[in-house]
Amino acid sequence: MLQKVLLSIVLIVLGYGFWxxxxxxxxxxxxxxxxxxxISLENGFKAFTGGTLENILRKSTDKLYKSIxxxxxxxxxxxxxxxxxxxxxxxxxxxLIGLAQGIGIVxxxxxxxxxxxxxxxxxxxKVNISAYAxxxxxxxxxxxxxxxxxxxxxxxxLAGLGFLFLGIHFMKEGFEAFKSTIDLAAFGGTGIxxxxxxxGIGIFATVVMQSSHATLVLIITALAAGQISYxxxxxxxxxxxxxxxxxxxxxxxxxxxxxxxxxGAHLIFNVVTGLIAIIFIHQLMISVDFVxxxxxxxxxxYTLKLAVFHTIFNFIGVVVMIPFINQLVIFLEKYMTxxxxxxxxxxxxxxxxxxxxxxxxxxxSLAVIISETKHMYENAFDIITQxxxxxxxxxxxxxxxxxxxxxxFTKSINIDDSYNRRIKGIYGDIIxxxxxVQFNISPExxxxxxxxxxxxxxxxxxxxxxxxxxxxxxxxxxxTNKHIQEEYIKIRRNLAEILRDINxxxxxxxxxxxxxxxxKSKIHIEKYDLISNGILDDLIRNALITNQxxxxxxxxxxxxxxxxxxxxxxxxxLFIDTTSDLKTMQKESIMNQSEVxxxxxxxxxxxxx
Amino acid sequence: MGLSKLIExxxxxxxxxxxxxxxxxxxxxxxxxxxxLKKRKKKVLKSLKEKPKKNEKKELEEQLKIIKFxxxxxxxxxxxxx
Numbered sequence: 001m002l003q004k005v006l007l008s009i010v011l012i013v014l015g016y017g018f019w020x021x022x023x024x025x026x027x028x029x030x031x032x033x034x035x036x037x038x039i040s041l042e043n044g045f046k047a048f049t050g051g052t053l054e055n056i057l058r059k060s061t062d063k064l065y066k067s068i069x070x071x072x073x074x075x076x077x078x079x080x081x082x083x084x085x086x087x088x089x090x091x092x093x094x095x096l097i098g099l100a101q102g103i104g105i106v107x108x109x110x111x112x113x114x115x116x117x118x119x120x121x122x123x124x125x126k127v128n129i130s131a132y133a134x135x136x137x138x139x140x141x142x143x144x145x146x147x148x149x150x151x152x153x154x155x156x157x158l159a160g161l162g163f164l165f166l167g168i169h170f171m172k173e174g175f176e177a178f179k180s181t182i183d184l185a186a187f188g189g190t191g192i193x194x195x196x197x198x199x200g201i202g203i204f205a206t207v208v209m210q211s212s213h214a215t216l217v218l219i220i221t222a223l224a225a226g227q228i229s230y231x232x233x234x235x236x237x238x239x240x241x242x243x244x245x246x247x248x249x250x251x252x253x254x255x256x257x258x259x260x261x262x263x264g265a266h267l268i269f270n271v272v273t274g275l276i277a278i279i280f281i282h283q284l285m286i287s288v289d290f291v292x293x294x295x296x297x298x299x300x301x302y303t304l305k306l307a308v309f310h311t312i313f314n315f316i317g318v319v320v321m322i323p324f325i326n327q328l329v330i331f332l333e334k335y336m337t338x339x340x341x342x343x344x345x346x347x348x349x350x351x352x353x354x355x356x357x358x359x360x361x362x363x364x365s366l367a368v369i370i371s372e373t374k375h376m377y378e379n380a381f382d383i384i385t386q387x388x389x390x391x392x393x394x395x396x397x398x399x400x401x402x403x404x405x406x407x408x409f410t411k412s413i414n415i416d417d418s419y420n421r422r423i424k425g426i427y428g429d430i431i432x433x434x435x436x437v438q439f440n441i442s443p444e445x446x447x448x449x450x451x452x453x454x455x456x457x458x459x460x461x462x463x464x465x466x467x468x469x470x471x472x473x474x475x476x477x478x479x480t481n482k483h484i485q486e487e488y489i490k491i492r493r494n495l496a497e498i499l500r501d502i503n504x505x506x507x508x509x510x511x512x513x514x515x516x517x518x519x520k521s522k523i524h525i526e527k528y529d530l531i532s533n534g535i536l537d538d539l540i541r542n543a544l545i546t547n548q549x550x551x552x553x554x555x556x557x558x559x560x561x562x563x564x565x566x567x568x569x570x571x572x573x574l575f576i577d578t579t580s581d582l583k584t585m586q587k588e589s590i591m592n593q594s595e596v597x598x599x600x601x602x603x604x605x606x607x608x609x
Numbered sequence: 610m611g612l613s614k615l616i617e618x619x620x621x622x623x624x625x626x627x628x629x630x631x632x633x634x635x636x637x638x639x640x641x642x643x644x645x646l647k648k649r650k651k652k653v654l655k656s657l658k659e660k661p662k663k664n665e666k667k668e669l670e671e672q673l674k675i676i677k678f679x680x681x682x683x684x685x686x687x688x689x690x691x
Binding site: 510511512513515516519520523588589591595599 | 683
């Protein structure tokens with residue numbers, strides 16, 4: 001209710017603003033286009049989750065020095081720390097990197113941005129990446145219309161960048177009217193009070209001009225004209241450094257909580273760095289003079305001295321903040337918390353147990369692969385229960401299984417996204433690690449490795465089948481046709497029962513219970529298979545469902561059967577303890593398919609009609 | 610007898626003993642599981658006698674069928690080992 005009222009107020013205020021001010025309209029349009037660019041960029045990067053880009057990013061940012069180096073290099077090439085911050089927010093939102101790596105990149109970007117000051121000051125050179133905005137937009141849209149996922153992804157990234165620049169352009173145009181209000185000479189003065197005033201002006205000017213480089217040019221001009229003192233110019237540069245975070249803050253508005261946290265980290269870093277620079281301004285000035293003398297910069301060459309100052313204070317900022325990165329992450333996670341519903345939407349899960357150090361020890365390697373597969377199983381279990389819209393807490397309890405079937409479909413998850421974040425990476429790493437282990441391990445363990453690889457594949461198949469099933473589950477569980485609705489609820493309830501048994505298999509240590517539950521589940525999936533038990537025929541014969549519904553039900557029944565089958569096959573491999581009596585019996589006691597069929601045939605009263 | 614022959618004899622004896630030990634272990638495992646299954650059967654039978662609700666009764670009966678099947682299968686496996 002409160003949200004609806006707020007939305008109405010915002011719409012009214014915007015409408016009034018557009019009516020009274022053309023500049024306001026332009027700024028708002030700029031922000032809107034910019035945010036649209038962010039969404040497009042995030043969609044583009046999502047196409048690359050679990051793929052080459054993720055691997056490259058992960059490898060280039062897995063250590064702090066690497067992520068800082070990555071940020072430095074990227075900013076030096078692109079000559080825009082804002083753009084690098086925006087891209088980092090997109091990486092984070094798409095689940096390609098973690099917050100700590102993102103912070104490292106932002107720190108690096110702050111050092112990388114100092115090269116811009118050198119280029120402007122030393123060579124009068126200004127790299128203008130925004131000149132490519134329009135071509136990016138055109139190429140981006142062409143790529144979006146292509147069939148291949150990766151080309152589409154590139155298309156979204158290019159279009160996203162194009163829209164970002166276009167948005168910035170509109171914001172700049174809109175702020176043009178405010179630019180004339182920045183009269184630096186009017187604020188002339190010295191002392192700590194003026195330091196803060198000029199820092200504030202620096203922030204304002206950068207927000208207005210949407211570029212710290214543009215502010216730098218303004219500072220140099222004012223300094224050369226004698227409008228401001230050298231000390232005030234430094235304060236303006238500090239302000240420009242803080243003001244530049246506005247782009248990331250606007251960008252984070254459209255991103256998820258992880259992106260917002262990074263924007264928060266960016267702001268905290270630049271504010272802290274700015275405060276350090278203001279407090280130690282005199283010491284910094286002495287350092288600038290010392291370095292300038294050392295490299296041969298003339299005493300009155302304030303332009304280059306400004307570049308030296310910019311570099312020194314950003315370096316100091318990074319050096320001071322590096323030891324606090326973990327605390328910063330903890331702080332941001334504590335105060336910028338996820339809503340329960342967002343938790344699963346943003347977390348990227350990586351391997352917990354795999355470690356190349358154990359490759360030389362066969363038994364340990366095997367144990368590690370099993371543990372990692374169990375970890376993947378936990379994720380798959382979550383995704384399947386949520387994908388089927390089942391209440392997990394009920395599925396894993398002893399409460400009647402009917403109660404696990406939820407009727408609220410507003411919280412349905414995106415299985416593709418969950419798969420990319422919680423399965424794909426781990427699966428890839430398990431297969432990679434198992435293949436490495438195979439070369440070092442003695443032949444007696446090889447079969448076991450193959451078995452575990454198969455268990456992994458079964459899990460992946462079960463998740464993918466759930467994805468296929470989900471669409472119609474949402475559609476038909478809410479259908480007005482009671483017959484089809486009932487069948488889809490039955491499919492979910494039966495799968496909930498299988499999931500409950502699988503969960504017991506995962507947690508129990510009792511050998512006999514394992515045998516019994518595997519048999520029970522095998523019988524269960526056969527017994528409730530709609531195609532073979534005749535229910536589907538009855539529904540069609542009596543015209544209780546349409547042809548389209550019948551086709552969907554037939555396909556989905558196959559998917560449901562496959563989910564159950566894959567989960568059982570996985571459990572047979574994964575949940576029988578390698579040291580148990582059952583393992584010694586080499587699964588001879590497990591009920592095989594022909595035995596299941598025999599048992600079902602014998603029971604004439606097994607029909608569920 | 611040459612040294613190589615002696616080593617071969619020792620290896621064969623050890624391998625035979627190891628196979629024998631494995632077989633013995635396997636038999637013990639099967640025996641163990643059979644015991645547990647029988648215990649579980651008793652438990653289910655007891656629950657059935659306590660007049661459960663209709664739904665519970667159906668479930669217990671299905672459990673019993675599966676348990677009986679596995680007891681039979683395990684006994685067969687055990688007899689093959691003797």
